[in-house]
Amino acid sequence: MIVDVNFVGLIIASIMASAVPLILASCGELITERSGVLNLGVEGMMIIGAISGFALMTVTGSLIIAVFGAMLAGVLISTIFAFLTQTLITNHVATGLALTIFGIGISAMIGKNFVGIPGKEFPVLFEGLKDTIPLLSPILFGHSIVFYFAFALPFITSYFLKKTKIGLIVRAVGDSPESASNQGINVRFVRYACILYGGAMCGLAGAYLSMIYTPQWIENMTGGRGWIALALVVFSTWNPIKILIGAMIFGGLTIIQFHMQAIGVRIPVQFLTALPYIVTIIVLVVISRDSRKIRLSTPSSLGKSFHKDN
Amino acid sequence: MIKIVKRDQPSKAIFFFTPVLAIFLTLIAGGIIFYILGFKPFEALKFFFIVPIADKYGFSELLLKATPLCLIAIGLSFCFKSNNWNIGAEGQLTFGAIVSGGVALLFYDQEGFYILPIVILAGAIGGMIYASIPAILKTYFNTNEILVSLMLVYVSKLILDYLVVGPWSNPEGFNFPETRQFSDSARLPLLFEGLRIHAGIFLALAAVVISWFVFYKTYLGFQMKVSGFSLKTAKYAGYKGKKMIILVFLISGACAGLAGVGEITGPIGQLHREVSPDYGFTAIIVAFLGRLHPVGIIFASLVVAITYLGAETAQIFMQIPKYTGQVFQGMILFFLLASDYLLFFKFKFIGSKK
Numbered sequence: 257m258i259v260d261v262n263f264v265g266l267i268i269a270s271i272m273a274s275a276v277p278l279i280l281a282s283c284g285e286l287i288t289e290r291s292g293v294l295n296l297g298v299e300g301m302m303i304i305g306a307i308s309g310f311a312l313m314t315v316t317g318s319l320i321i322a323v324f325g326a327m328l329a330g331v332l333i334s335t336i337f338a339f340l341t342q343t344l345i346t347n348h349v350a351t352g353l354a355l356t357i358f359g360i361g362i363s364a365m366i367g368k369n370f371v372g373i374p375g376k377e378f379p380v381l382f383e384g385l386k387d388t389i390p391l392l393s394p395i396l397f398g399h400s401i402v403f404y405f406a407f408a409l410p411f412i413t414s415y416f417l418k419k420t421k422i423g424l425i426v427r428a429v430g431d432s433p434e435s436a437s438n439q440g441i442n443v444r445f446v447r448y449a450c451i452l453y454g455g456a457m458c459g460l461a462g463a464y465l466s467m468i469y470t471p472q473w474i475e476n477m478t479g480g481r482g483w484i485a486l487a488l489v490v491f492s493t494w495n496p497i498k499i500l501i502g503a504m505i506f507g508g509l510t511i512i513q514f515h516m517q518a519i520g521v522r523i524p525v526q527f528l529t530a531l532p533y534i535v536t537i538i539v540l541v542v543i544s545r546d547s548r549k550i551r552l553s554t555p556s557s558l559g560k561s562f563h564k565d566n
Numbered sequence: 567m568i569k570i571v572k573r574d575q576p577s578k579a580i581f582f583f584t585p586v587l588a589i590f591l592t593l594i595a596g597g598i599i600f601y602i603l604g605f606k607p608f609e610a611l612k613f614f615f616i617v618p619i620a621d622k623y624g625f626s627e628l629l630l631k632a633t634p635l636c637l638i639a640i641g642l643s644f645c646f647k648s649n650n651w652n653i654g655a656e657g658q659l660t661f662g663a664i665v666s667g668g669v670a671l672l673f674y675d676q677e678g679f680y681i682l683p684i685v686i687l688a689g690a691i692g693g694m695i696y697a698s699i700p701a702i703l704k705t706y707f708n709t710n711e712i713l714v715s716l717m718l719v720y721v722s723k724l725i726l727d728y729l730v731v732g733p734w735s736n737p738e739g740f741n742f743p744e745t746r747q748f749s750d751s752a753r754l755p756l757l758f759e760g761l762r763i764h765a766g767i768f769l770a771l772a773a774v775v776i777s778w779f780v781f782y783k784t785y786l787g788f789q790m791k792v793s794g795f796s797l798k799t800a801k802y803a804g805y806k807g808k809k810m811i812i813l814v815f816l817i818s819g820a821c822a823g824l825a826g827v828g829e830i831t832g833p834i835g836q837l838h839r840e841v842s843p844d845y846g847f848t849a850i851i852v853a854f855l856g857r858l859h860p861v862g863i864i865f866a867s868l869v870v871a872i873t874y875l876g877a878e879t880a881q882i883f884m885q886i887p888k889y890t891g892q893v894f895q896g897m898i899l900f901f902l903l904a905s906d907y908l909l910f911f912k913f914k915f916i917g918s919k920k
Binding site for chain 1: 603651653703707708709710712713714716717718720721724725727728731732847848850851854887889890891892893894895896897899900903904906907910
């Protein structure tokens with residue numbers, strides 16, 4: 257059997273494309289969690305980003321406004337979460353759940369008028385180079401700018417956390433808010449900033465889904481990706497580079513589904529669709545089994561409220 | 567000048583007052599949202615919260631929707647009280663419905679008094695089996711129960727989908743994604759002629775009474791309370807943490823499974839793709855709004871059930887999108903959590919004169 261190398265390249269490229277929203281949302285949530293905040297509202301922020309991006313694109317016709325608008329929408333909705341958890345010191349888990357329920361409701365409400373409207377074509381970069389190198393060309397060239405940004409993001413995030421002063425401050429706030437506070441760091445401000453940044457990345461992840469990956473608005477179109485992104489952060493043991501690996505595995509599972517159906521493997525379609533969720537559980541079990549390793553890499557104050565008495 | 571001062575002790579009066587405040591704030595915010603969407607706020611709120619329950623039929627529908635919410639929320643309160651974040655009740659409900667539905671289908675052409683109890687028991691067991699997965703993984707493999715229980719929701723819905731499309735689909739059903747109708751013996755009896763409210767409400771009421779007894783009159787309830795406040799204290803006191811985690815998950819799974827039975831043997835009467843309009847998720851809000859207190863949960867389930875009915879009514883009469891219901895549910899939880907601030911802090915008015 258002769259395998260067309262370009263076909264292999266295309267499959268890898270499609271796996272990478274389906275990994276993009278997971279990478280964006282996970283890297284955003286990773287920064288939030290590194291500052292000690294557990295935001296379970298990823299799914300809600302993503303879906304808000306998806307509808308905002310699509311709606312702005314349809315109404316204004318501008319892709320730039322749409323992409324940045326979606327990020328801004330993510331920031332705005334995460335502000336609710338930040339205000340509640342940081343200023344009013346509410347429980348992170350419950351507030352995050354409320355954010356997801358609220359986000360799905362609001363997005364469906366806004367999205368009612370945008371169902372069935374076709375999306376716009378999103379410009380791709382380096383299209384002229386598509387046929388130059390076998391195997392690598394489809395992987396490297398002809399993707400949207402968001403795609404390239406997503407694959408750079410884990411490295412940027414890693415550099416930010418390890419090498420920059422602000423990154424160090426974020427880690428200090430997450431690992432020991434008391435000492436950070438004693439050093440004169442405004443813990444609440446840092447956490448606010450990290451939550452809003454996470455919101456922006458989730459908004460972008462949603463916009464990628466509704467504007468680039470499947471350019472249309474479908475209710476609930478994030479389909480649990482926000483929760484998988486949350487699981488990926490645990491999977492990565494809070495290391496951005498490992499998010500890349502995890503997201504590729506899950507992207508692969510999604511793509512395999514389509515190809516197994518296409519070549520006529522007689523497995524019920526529902527089983528294949530369930531595969532990413534089941535694999536997530538298995539992976540979580542494998543990762544978490546070593547409780548010492550998890551304890552070493554988890555931000556020590558994750559999910560715990562910090563309140564400084566004035 | 568206003569100064570914010572920390573209370574010495576959380577205020578008990580405010581503990582039960584804030585849910586009412588949260589509902590009130592939700593109504594105001596809801597009115598504003600309706601106004602932004604271009605509807606008359608008062609008329610919209612009337613169609614949302616008053617019209618649906620203005621007659622006998624509406625009231626029966628209210629109880630019909632409140633029953634599963636109350637039942638699931640009671641179960642969840644066992645978990646939440648003891649610091650276990652089971653957010654996959656929707657999956658436990660679905661799996662309970664699958665198991666009990668499967669048993670009901672075995673008896674589809676038979677009648678007999680013994681069928682219904684077996685079907686109900688099967689549902690509770692199904693919910694327990696499904697809830698035991700995150701519980702066992704949490705206790706023995708240290709796995710995060712939030713993510714596992716949630717992932718299992720998606721899996722359960724896909725299992726149900728597979729069954730009703732494939733092996734369990736009605737052979738005389740023209741390939742519709744649904745099973746045969748259950749026999750009358752497998753259906754929960756209706757309470758009144760012409761209304762849909764069924765005997766499942768007694769399951770919910772029984773759960774309320776039993777949970778009240780367990781919470782406030784037993785050693786187990788005390789242990790749960792202590793673990794909820796501080797896991798370290800619980801460990802120090804020598805409570806068997808692992809056993810309790812599994813127990814509370816089983817209880818809450820059983821409740822969710824029973825809610826699933828109530829749906830398929832009550833109003834639905836067969837299995838199809840959508841056995842629950844996200845009751846399992848909404849019940850999380852009910853549990854919090856009811857302050858994890860059995861009596862509070864009864865009231866909370868009635869309030870939240872209105873958002874289901876109101877969304878339907880408002881859509882029919884005013885073309886308000888039905889998702890407004892979910893938006894209201896999210897807002898209730900936001901406002902409730904926010905008003906908890908008053909539990910721990912108070913505003914002190916300080917005169918400008920010294």
